[in-house]
Amino acid sequence: MVASSSPSNSGALHTVIAVDDVRKAYGSVKAVDGVSFEVRKGEIFGLLGPNGAGKTTTMEMIEGLHPPDAGSIAVLGLDVRRQAPAIKNRVGVQLQTAALYPQLKVSELVRLFASFYDHHVPPDEVLDDLGLNEKRDAQTKTLSGGQQQRLSVALALINDPEIVFLDEPTTGLDPAARQSLWEVIRRLQGEGRTVLMTTHYMEEAEALCDRLAIMDHGRILDTGTVDELIGRRFSERSVRFRREGAPPGAELEALAGVSRVVEEDEEIALFTKDVPATVAGLLDLTTRAGTEPAGLMIRRASLEDVFLELTGRALRD
Numbered sequence: 303m304v305a306s307s308s309p310s311n312s313g314a315l316h317t318v319i320a321v322d323d324v325r326k327a328y329g330s331v332k333a334v335d336g337v338s339f340e341v342r343k344g345e346i347f348g349l350l351g352p353n354g355a356g357k358t359t360t361m362e363m364i365e366g367l368h369p370p371d372a373g374s375i376a377v378l379g380l381d382v383r384r385q386a387p388a389i390k391n392r393v394g395v396q397l398q399t400a401a402l403y404p405q406l407k408v409s410e411l412v413r414l415f416a417s418f419y420d421h422h423v424p425p426d427e428v429l430d431d432l433g434l435n436e437k438r439d440a441q442t443k444t445l446s447g448g449q450q451q452r453l454s455v456a457l458a459l460i461n462d463p464e465i466v467f468l469d470e471p472t473t474g475l476d477p478a479a480r481q482s483l484w485e486v487i488r489r490l491q492g493e494g495r496t497v498l499m500t501t502h503y504m505e506e507a508e509a510l511c512d513r514l515a516i517m518d519h520g521r522i523l524d525t526g527t528v529d530e531l532i533g534r535r536f537s538e539r540s541v542r543f544r545r546e547g548a549p550p551g552a553e554l555e556a557l558a559g560v561s562r563v564v565e566e567d568e569e570i571a572l573f574t575k576d577v578p579a580t581v582a583g584l585l586d587l588t589t590r591a592g593t594e595p596a597g598l599m600i601r602r603a604s605l606e607d608v609f610l611e612l613t614g615r616a617l618r619d
Contacts, residue, residue, distance in 0.1 A: 316343040318465060318496050319364060324373035326359055333359045334370070335520035341465075342513075346487065346497040350507045350609075351517035357500035360517070361469055364498070365395055378464065391419065393465045394458030404443035408434055411442055412456060419461040432456040432486065448479030455486055466490055468499040472506060484510060504605050516612055523612040528605055535611050536603030541572040541580050543595035549587045557583040564610070573603070 319341035326334040334356045341347040349357040363370050364377060366386040375382040377389045403411055412429060416422040429435050432452045437445060445453060451471060458466055468487065472480040487510055490497055501507055507514050508528050515525040524531055538561055548554070548570050554563045559576030574580040577600055588594050 318343045320376045322374045324370045345512040348507045348511035348514035349500045355517040356520040394463035396454045396458045396468045409438040415457045415460045428456045465496045531608045538573040544597045547593045
């Protein structure tokens, strides 16, 4: 990967993005409604939420593409409203390359973007680092989805940025392409860069993000590491099984150790601090009814549980 001129992760607690009470409305729609958070140097920070949560609008205001109606945003200690040109030379923004000069060859597009900056990484080096050398002479419109996403990251890296913005970087990719791009994102962090990304994939947030903010309806509902987000709400483990043929809810609530019962689309979750007692009681209930709990599993609370707790609904692709 391209060597970064950014300082190392030793300053990881240094704030490089500060968002304070930012608001943005389009007519009567409050797209972003009082958002505040900080991103530290060298971390991967995620904005997690469903489509329409306000993630992209928040990201675009931080990038300087749209002015906030209220609140303040600082990137690398610079005010986004007043010092946007100075910021843009130090950050990289992932673009949707599928609609970007589709007739240009990959190498031509990367050289074009390199020409926008006084300082840039050699284009051939970026292509090599992103595994695109063999596609250098291909038109961008002929690339697969995963290759297009890697090209969009290559364009974001051409100016050797300190901060990289990635907006839903793996949407629409197959599992193999998604895993490949995850490795690229981890490598960016390994070079000392800071990554701010949006995603609506729970698995992606858990796999990549050092910290994340859960967003819905233009607001941030909570911020922290995955363990912090879970620990603030759940000290129990969950006993899970399929709903079909399950005992009545009142009987499940009365089982030993159960603090609450959550019924999801096709599954029931019993949250308990005494797993052996809960499982024993559940098996006794189902045995007497002549059934058994199908798909029985035990696990700790997850990020999905946190999202459900905060919003009252599951987050789906």
